[in-house]
Amino acid sequence: MKQQQILLKERPNGMPTRSTFQYEETDVVQPTEGEVQLKTLYLSVDPYMRGRMNDAKSYTAPFQVGEPLNGGIVAVVTKSHSNGLQEGDVVTGMLEWKEYNTVDADAVRKLDLHGVSSSAALGVLGxxxxxxxxxxxxxxxxxxxxxxxxxxxxxxxxxxxxxxxxxxxxxxxxxxxxxxxxxxxxxxxxxxxxxxxxxxxxxxxxxxxxxxxxxxxxxxxxxxxxxxxxxxxxxxxxxxxxxxxxxxxxxxxxxxxxxxxxxxxxxxxxxxxxxxxxxEDQFQEAxxxxxxxIEAGELQYEETIHEGIERVPEAFIGLFKGENIGKQLVKVSEK
Amino acid sequence: MKQQQILLKERPNGMPTRSTFQYEETDVVQPTEGEVQLKTLYLSVDPYMRGRMNDAKSYTAPFQVGEPLNGGIVAVVTKSHSNGLQEGDVVTGMLEWKEYNTVDADAVRKLDLHGVSSSAALGVLGxxxxxxxxxxxxxxxxxxxxxxxxxxxxxxxxxxxxxxxxxxxxxxxxxxxxxxxxxxxxxxxxxxxxxxxxxxxxxxxxxxxxxxxxxxxxxxxxxxxxxxxxxxxxxxxxxxxxxxxxxxxxxxxxxxxxxxxxxxxxxxxxxxxxxxxxxEDQFQEAxxxxxxxIEAGELQYEETIHEGIERVPEAFIGLFKGENIGKQLVKVSEK
CATH class of the missing domain: 3.40.50.720 (NAD(P)-binding Rossmann-like Domain)
Incomplete structure (x- = not known):
């Protein structure tokens, strides 16, 4: 089975453009022992990612040219070779910008959102x-x-x-x-x-x-x-x-x-x-x-959601043009 | 008895100059009950005073044009109408730039410098x-x-x-x-x-x-x-x-x-x-x-001392020209 993934084509000088990104067709990988295959539901674009596009020492390692970009993703387990996760579980983690990630089950966290939409795991509850x-x-x-x-x-x-x-x-x-x-x-x-x-x-x-x-x-x-x-x-x-x-x-x-x-x-x-x-040691408290x-109605949130993996560059570039209200997401597929 | 005092003549625009300051002859004031008369020994000039020369809200009230400037001074008690201080005691406090201040005894602190020169109360121990x-x-x-x-x-x-x-x-x-x-x-x-x-x-x-x-x-x-x-x-x-x-x-x-x-x-x-x-609540510890x-020989200090109250403007302006090594003081009189 084939899928789309998004690579860093070239480091932007100034504002990123369409040619910062490269779409590539690649195989969906079968999970082995301890791994899960995950279908991307929501992909998060965030301003901090711009820093990682530079070839500069910063708090996070820079993205590599020709390699997939990555960031916060909400996904559904489509195949599981791990006892901890079952098909249909919704998880979040730092994953590559592709339709299907195959990773160690420990690399993601199963969501328990108390009735809030899973996309919130990339925003107000992320x-x-x-x-x-x-x-x-x-x-x-x-x-x-x-x-x-x-x-x-x-x-x-x-x-x-x-x-x-x-x-x-x-x-x-x-x-x-x-x-x-x-x-x-x-x-x-x-x-x-x-x-x-x-x-x-x-x-x-x-x-x-x-x-x-x-x-x-x-x-x-x-x-x-x-x-x-x-x-x-x-x-x-x-x-x-x-x-x-x-x-x-x-x-x-x-x-x-x-x-x-x-x-x-x-x-x-x-x-x-x-x-x-x-x-990090205070995440649970937070x-x-x-x-x-949220439950008490004291905290509301909004999401700006673009549909389709092809709209990732537009969503990302829009962050720097002030186009989003609340959390900017790309919905890659339905559960 | 007459003495010299230094007033703010005009607010400087940019670097202070001689015409920022005005010398004026004024009477030495006799102390009344609870007061002491103090002869200035050392007068401190400090960079922060430049801010007080502007007519701007800051952490300390601005100096007033036509009024005496003030700052940290080490002085000797020349007359005392207070039980707490005796003639000959060496004190420090925020006092006006004049040869003799007459103030409430509570406005100054008696020095106990453990053998260190009294001028240190305006520098390393001030x-x-x-x-x-x-x-x-x-x-x-x-x-x-x-x-x-x-x-x-x-x-x-x-x-x-x-x-x-x-x-x-x-x-x-x-x-x-x-x-x-x-x-x-x-x-x-x-x-x-x-x-x-x-x-x-x-x-x-x-x-x-x-x-x-x-x-x-x-x-x-x-x-x-x-x-x-x-x-x-x-x-x-x-x-x-x-x-x-x-x-x-x-x-x-x-x-x-x-x-x-x-x-x-x-x-x-x-x-x-x-x-x-x-x-302030930790001054004693410090x-x-x-x-x-200092006693252990781990902390040394230097003073750049100009002699004579007439050299105060020069000492102050010199701060901004980098002329001092260590603490810049003016020695106004001998004990």
Missing amino acids: MPGLTAYFGMYKIGEPKEGETVVISGAAGAVGSVAGQLAKIKGARVIGIVGSKEKADYIKSLGFDEAINYKTDNLKEVLKEHCPDGIDVYFENVGGEISDHILPHLNTFARVPVCGSISSYNLEKGERDIGVRVQGFLVKARVKMQGFLVRDF YKALASY | MPGLTAYFGMYKIGEPKEGETVVISGAAGAVGSVAGQLAKIKGARVIGIVGSKEKADYIKSLGFDEAINYKTDNLKEVLKEHCPDGIDVYFENVGGEISDHILPHLNTFARVPVCGSISSYNLEKGERDIGVRVQGFLVKARVKMQGFLVRDF YKALASY
């Missing part, structure tokens, strides 16, 4: 949800009545981070790039939404943050960030989750803007980069909390 | 020493074998911070602006000295930090800092003590350089601004530790 949880609760630590600002607020991480801050009683302002996204985050309970493409950031930040900013959850970097700095209150916390505005710099281009040092000293700010995997918030 | 202690030990937290880089390494704070890192067994590299300062920090036990004015920073950082940087103690900001960022190791700590390169920006000028966000995420770096007074290191 890496993005955990990222929001640890960034907001372990570094941001918002307190009742504090002002929290979130950039990239309609995305998979930002939309969860904002609701988590609301749960703690903070005033939450989200920064987004369209009217539709502004409406979306207001519907989630954000107190204010700023559209950086149409609002005068300098003015509206003053207006919406009259008491300054206590937590800035950083997803985008760039000029938006530059505008935040003067508003940071004494002992403000800045969990740095990402800086998507800088991911597609061209070779030799540097991310130039306002230096932070003066602001950090003046207000004694803590600015801290983090990765979800740094909190899954449990997020599931309970 | 605000700069405490700043180095808390920044290095409570935020930087260097471990044995780690690589620590310190900018402004020959100054009052940097020179102490480096020695404190050595005490913990770290490899310590200092960045300074002259050959004389490079020799000085090597004499203190720094493993390497970089002269940013003559060395190619990019090259020598690679050479001296082959295993990356675990702690960067930030005193200067600016381009030096920009060069440090790519070398920060996973979970590096950056205590941000100051950014002297940006203190004399002209009105409307912004501190533009490399944005930190991308580096902070990639290496999960914690960058944290701090002020010594945030650690004084004790610093005094014990």
Whole structure:
């Protein structure tokens, strides 16, 4: 049996394009002892993958040219040679971008989503949800009545981070790039939404943050960030989750803007980069909390789902154009 | 009796000049019940005072035009109407820039320097020493074998911070602006000295930090800092003590350089601004530790002392030209 897989054709210089990706027909592999064959249901595209496309030492090994790309996938077991998993089980793991993965059963985790759609394992109950949880609760630590600002607020991480801050009683302002996204985050309970493409950031930040900013959850970097700095209150916390505005710099281009040092000293700010995997020992606590918030109706989530493995490049590139609301997924097949 | 005092004549735009300061003759005030009259021995000039010369909200109230400047001073009690202090006692406190202060006895602290010169109360056993202690030990937290880089390494704070890192067994590299300062920090036990004015920073950082940087103690900001960022190791700590390169920006000028966000995420770096007074409840612990290191010969210090109250502007302006080695003081009178 044949299947499609997606390889890294060439390392992008700047924004990825269709020619970053190569589709290839390959055999579906039969599982041997201890292995399972998995049919991909949902494939996750995430901004951090852009970093892995560069040939640069970073926190995760770079993708290799000519090799399959990989990332978070939800799949169904189609054949099992393992006692732990049965045909029909729905699992998640870091898998290759193909229609069928054949891997050791230990490489995936069986989903137990308490009635939530399996796709949530790639979003609110997956890496993005955990990222929001640890960034907001372990570094941001918002307190009742504090002002929290979130950039990239309609995305998979930002939309969860904002609701988590609301749960703690903070005033939450989200920064987004369209009217539709502004409406979306207001519907989630954000107190204010700023559209950086149409609002005068300098003015509206003053207006919406009259008491300054206590937590800035950083997803985008760039000029938006530059505008935040003067508003940071004494002992403000800045969990740095990402800086998507800088991911597609061209070779030799540097991310130039306002230096932070003066602001950090003046207000004694803590600015801290983090990765979800740094909190691995606390994943169970986080899954449990997020599931309970969903059950209680305090945490909502949205997914932007493209259908068909052929739409993966479009979905990935769209992340950097702000096309998604909530978690961007590709639905590869039906269960 | 008449005395000289120094007022803020006008707020500097950019680098302070002689015309930032105004000398004025004024009466020496007689102390009343509970007060003491103090003769200034040593007057401290510190980079942070530049911020107070602006009419801007910051962590300390701005100086007022036409009013005396103030800062850390060591003085001797010349008259006492307080039971707590006697004539001849040597004290320190935040006092006005004049030859004689008359203040409530509670506003100053009697020195008990265990044989160290009283001037040390403004340096290694004063605000700069405490700043180095808390920044290095409570935020930087260097471990044995780690690589620590310190900018402004020959100054009052940097020179102490480096020695404190050595005490913990770290490899310590200092960045300074002259050959004389490079020799000085090597004499203190720094493993390497970089002269940013003559060395190619990019090259020598690679050479001296082959295993990356675990702690960067930030005193200067600016381009030096920009060069440090790519070398920060996973979970590096950056205590941000100051950014002297940006203190004399002209009105409307912004501190533009490399944005930190991308580096902070990639290496999960914690960058944290701090002020010594945030650690007030731990001052006694710090004084004790610093005094014990001095006694054990593990902590040395240097002072650059100008003589005469008329040299205060020169001493202050010199801070921003890198003219001092160790703590910059003005000796106003003999005990």
